[in-house]
Amino acid sequence: MNRKRTAFLTSLTLLMISSINSHNPLKNVSTLEIQAKKTKNKLKPNKRYPSINDKLDVVSMDQYSNSILFMNVTLENFYIKSLIKNNDQSYSLLLTPIKTSNQYFFTTVYSIQGIKRNNYITIQGFLNGRTKIDQNKINFGLNSKYSEIKAISLLTDNIGSID
Known part of the structure; x- marks a missing residue:
C-alpha cells in the first residue's frame, strides 16, 4: 500500500x-x-399472567387452600386501600378487587411514578399464599384499621397503569 x-x-x-x-x-x-420506559402504561395480555378473575373467585378467596394460592396472575384495576411509601422508591400496597370489597391483597412494588391511595393499579405477579397485616406494617404507615386482617400475598413482576 x-x-x-x-x-x-x-x-x-x-x-x-x-x-x-x-x-x-x-x-x-x-x-x-x-x-418512561420503566413504567408500562398498559400491560399486554399474557399467557404467563392470566387474569386472576379467570382463575379464581376474588370475592371469596377463603374457599381456596394454600396450595392453590401459588400461581402467576394479573390483577387488573385493583383498588389501593392503603399504602406505605418505603425509602427505596418502593410502595407496600393493600389492594382490593373493587372499592367496597373486604378481600385484600398485599404486595410491594417499585415505581418511580408516585402511587396514591384511592387509585387503581394493574399488576402482574405471583400469588404467594396468605399473610396477615401485622403490627410492623401498621407501625410503618399502613392504616391501623387494617390491623390483623388476612390478605393474599403477591410478589410483583410488572406494574401497569396507575389511575
Whole structure:
C-alpha cells in the first residue's frame, strides 16, 4: 500500500470514529425517556399472567387452600386501600378487587411514578399464599384499621397503569 492510500484510510477511520461518538443515540438518551420506559402504561395480555378473575373467585378467596394460592396472575384495576411509601422508591400496597370489597391483597412494588391511595393499579405477579397485616406494617404507615386482617400475598413482576 502506498503512503497516500494509508493516510486516506487512517483519516477516514478517524473521521468515522469521531462521527460515531458524537452521534451515538445511546449517549444522548434523556433520563425522562429512560424512566418512561420503566413504567408500562398498559400491560399486554399474557399467557404467563392470566387474569386472576379467570382463575379464581376474588370475592371469596377463603374457599381456596394454600396450595392453590401459588400461581402467576394479573390483577387488573385493583383498588389501593392503603399504602406505605418505603425509602427505596418502593410502595407496600393493600389492594382490593373493587372499592367496597373486604378481600385484600398485599404486595410491594417499585415505581418511580408516585402511587396514591384511592387509585387503581394493574399488576402482574405471583400469588404467594396468605399473610396477615401485622403490627410492623401498621407501625410503618399502613392504616391501623387494617390491623390483623388476612390478605393474599403477591410478589410483583410488572406494574401497569396507575389511575
